[in-house]
Amino acid sequence: MADRVEIFEVGPRDGLQNEKRDIPVADKIALVDCLSRAGFDRIECASFVSPKWVPQMAGSAEVLAGISRAKGVRYAALTPNMRGFEDAVKAGADEVAIFGSASEGFSKANINASIAESLERFAPVARAAMEEGLPVRGYISCVTDCPYDGATPPGAVARVAAALREMGCYEISLGDTIGQATPESIASMLDAVLEELPAARLAGHYHDTAGRALDNIEVSLDRGLRVFDAAVGGLGGCPYAPGAAGNVATEAVHDRLVTLGYETGLDREVLVAAAEMARAMRPVRGAGS
Numbered sequence: 001m002a003d004r005v006e007i008f009e010v011g012p013r014d015g016l017q018n019e020k021r022d023i024p025v026a027d028k029i030a031l032v033d034c035l036s037r038a039g040f041d042r043i044e045c046a047s048f049v050s051p052k053w054v055p056q057m058a059g060s061a062e063v064l065a066g067i068s069r070a071k072g073v074r075y076a077a078l079t080p081n082m083r084g085f086e087d088a089v090k091a092g093a094d095e096v097a098i099f100g101s102a103s104e105g106f107s108k109a110n111i112n113a114s115i116a117e118s119l120e121r122f123a124p125v126a127r128a129a130m131e132e133g134l135p136v137r138g139y140i141s142c143v144t145d146c147p148y149d150g151a152t153p154p155g156a157v158a159r160v161a162a163a164l165r166e167m168g169c170y171e172i173s174l175g176d177t178i179g180q181a182t183p184e185s186i187a188s189m190l191d192a193v194l195e196e197l198p199a200a201r202l203a204g205h206y207h208d209t210a211g212r213a214l215d216n217i218e219v220s221l222d223r224g225l226r227v228f229d230a231a232v233g234g235l236g237g238c239p240y241a242p243g244a245a246g247n248v249a250t251e252a253v254h255d256r257l258v259t260l261g262y263e264t265g266l267d268r269e270v271l272v273a274a275a276e277m278a279r280a281m282r283p284v285r286g287a288g289s
């Protein structure tokens with residue numbers, strides 16, 4: 001039997017958060033409902049951040065309330081602080097994510113905190129999630145390159161990964177936020193992080209700005225990673241990472257994995273339908289980034 005690789009769908013969150021146009025909640029719900037039929041285990045569809053910082057995610061509670069939950073799918077939400085965590089619990093998120101950075105410049109720009117301050121802020125969120133019985137995922141942004149600070153030393157990523165592991169994150173997603181990583185820089189970064197956590201607790205989260213995300217996934221597969229984040233239709237970008245293009249497209253990751261002999265458990269026809277829907281929601285590619 002083929003080795004299984006999971007694609008963690010982040011389109012409804014990472015894909016849409018950067019859109020300037022106010023996307024109706026009903027359209028977001030329709031996209032999540034379509035994705036729920038594709039066979040994902042986890043779909044990130046909400047973000048309980050300040051609406052002043054990311055206006056597009058303001059309707060996250062309505063999205064979680066309106067979707068038709070498919071059996072076996074976990075619907076995930078970003079929670080930067082206790083306020084966000086409490087809102088996510090009220091809205092019925094099945095898992096939450098805290099999101100830090102390996103570079104100081106991006107940490108400040110994205111969440112208005114130094115790395116050390118952000119870790120202090122995340123600790124009670126992780127504790128509360130575990131008390132609530134909710135899985136907590138950790139993200140690390142700028143794992144190879146930062147739009148403010150330049151190249152990120154691999155050791156800085158490993159240090160944040162160790163801190164998130166100590167807080168109880170079940171998985172750590174490694175973000176090439178601005179899509180500038182190369183297979184070589186990903187390999188060096190992973191070699192450092194793998195000193196702290198096994199590959200089974202890591203995920204690759206690669207944006208495709210320079211068109212290298214699939215190659216970066218391949219080098220990560222060689223290092224044993226079996227979970228990759230992607231956004232259907234290649235939606236995405238981060239409002240606080242100028243120049244960041246979309247996440248690598250789910251359907252492209254699926255196709256590459258199948259070509260390499262892996263199994264994803266996803267229905268390609270549903271992915272294509274969801275990708276069309278996603279693209280229709282995003283008439284101007286790269287808007288705002």
Ligand code: HMG
Pocket residue numbers: 014017047048049050051052053054078080081083084085099110111112139140141142175176177205237238239240
């Ligand atoms: P701050 O301004 O330092 O926080 O922002 P504050 O505590 O001073 O609060 C400021 C205002 O926000 C207050 O309202 C709070 O009530 C409100 P005011 O009194 O001015 O009316 N507020 C909130 N409102 C709703 N929900 C909350 C919340 N918290 C405070 N949870 C903060 C700090 C973290 C809140 C802010 O910087 C923020 O929301 N940042 C989020 C930025 C973001 O969402 N970026 C995109 C996601 S990360 C990403 O895309 C990368 C990733 O994909 C991986 C990769 O690619 O690298 C994950």
Ligand code: MG
Pocket residue numbers: 014175177205207237238247
């Ligand atoms: Mg991202």
